Amino acid sequence: MNLRQFEVFHAIMRTGTVTGAARLLNVTQPSVSTVLKHLEAQLRFRLFNRIGGRLQPTPEAQALLPDIDAVFSRLAAVQRLTQDLAGGRxxxxxxxxxxxxxxxxxxxxxxxxxxxxxxxxxxxxxxxxxxxxxxxxxxxxxxxxxxxxxxxxxxxxxxxxxSALAAVLPATHPLARLERIPLAALEDHPVITYLPQNLFRFHVDKALAEAGISPRIVAQVTVSLTGIMLARHGAGIALVEPLMLRSLDFPGLVARPLDPPVAFxxxxxxxxxxxxxxxxxxxxxxxxxxxxxxxxxxxxx
Missing domain, CATH: 3.40.190.10 (Periplasmic binding protein-like II)
Incomplete structure (x- = not known):
């Protein structure tokens, strides 16, 4: 038996008629009858007896049904698997x-x-x-x-x-009242920023040089979170990537864009x-x- 014959046999067992099987499989009634005829000839025994317009399964058909059901259960599982894979689930x-x-x-x-x-x-x-x-x-x-x-x-x-780096500072700091903090305004304030090995330090140094200022860098950090924590404890204004300020709760701290922006x-x-x-x-x-x-x-x- 091939898969197409399995399919026709299974559909007839489910619907009880050739017409119902054809409708279920979306094919013509003669095509179902032809497959069934060839299948019974190949097996050399009858699978159905016609009684009152319906097909009555023979004992041989009933014996085959559990294994055929198992085949279609596995096919249905494969179909669900492919749908889950296609849907990213x-x-x-x-x-x-x-x-x-x-x-x-x-x-x-x-x-x-x-x-x-x-x-x-x-x-x-x-x-x-x-x-x-x-x-x-x-x-x-x-x-x-x-x-x-x-x-x-x-x-x-x-x-x-x-995105762009920002100035992270206490909400009570005088510069926090500004919507954007000019880089030149940092000249007289202690600054926290990255160590020279950090990729962002190049952007910070370049921006400060172009602004013509050399603020007092009091602390250097490897990651933004450390700079934010130093700013929280009053060490200075942190020139860092402000994402962690959005992700975690830091009461009393704000981030203000720099002018001009230090973009990345x-x-x-x-x-x-x-x-x-x-x-x-x-x-x-x-x-x-x-x-x-x-x-x-x-x-x-």
Missing amino acids: LGTLSVAAAFPIANGYMARAVASFLTGRPGMRMALQSLTTPQVVDRVASREVELGVVHEPVGSTEVDTELLLR ETVLIRPRGTPDSTVLARFVAHLRDVLRAEGLLPEGH
Whole structure:
């Protein structure tokens, strides 16, 4: 018996008539009759007796039914599996992101993506930008989210969003009354910013030099969160990426844009030449939706 014969036999057993089987399979009645005739000839025994316009299964047909039912149960399971895979509701996905991204909008995107997908499993790694690039280049993770520059030929990059550093300071600070803080206004205030090894330090130094000022840098940090905490404890004004201020609760602190802005780009990175899986493509689309909902990404991008 081939799969088509299984299908016709199963449909007749379910409906009790050739007409009903044809309707169920969306084929003509003669085609069902032909398949049934060939099947019985091949098996050398009858499967149905015609009684009162209906097909009455023979004992042989009843003996076959449990195993045929099992075949169609497995086919239905395969169909559900393919639908779940196509819908991004099943599978595994490993992603990595720079620390403030992983603990900010990336964590929210992963959590909301898993909602309603009980068969989905995800790994989210929080690393430095060079570590994220290394993990993606070595194909240990499928997707990375980092700040430019990336500086690796082993990954493909795609712009996710454009952002800017900000001044993080107590709400009671005199400069907090300004909607935007001119860089020149920082000249007489203690400043907290990144260590020279950090990718953002180049942007900060360049902006300060172009503004013609040399503020007193009282503390240098490796990650934005440390700078924010120092600002909270009164060490100075933190010139950092303000994402963690949006993600966590820091009473009494505010972030103000700088003028001119100290801009940077955030990119998605993937192993070079590797196409997205269905679930990865759906996650990236979901991530963009989360960014739009939070006002971090303009509509239409």
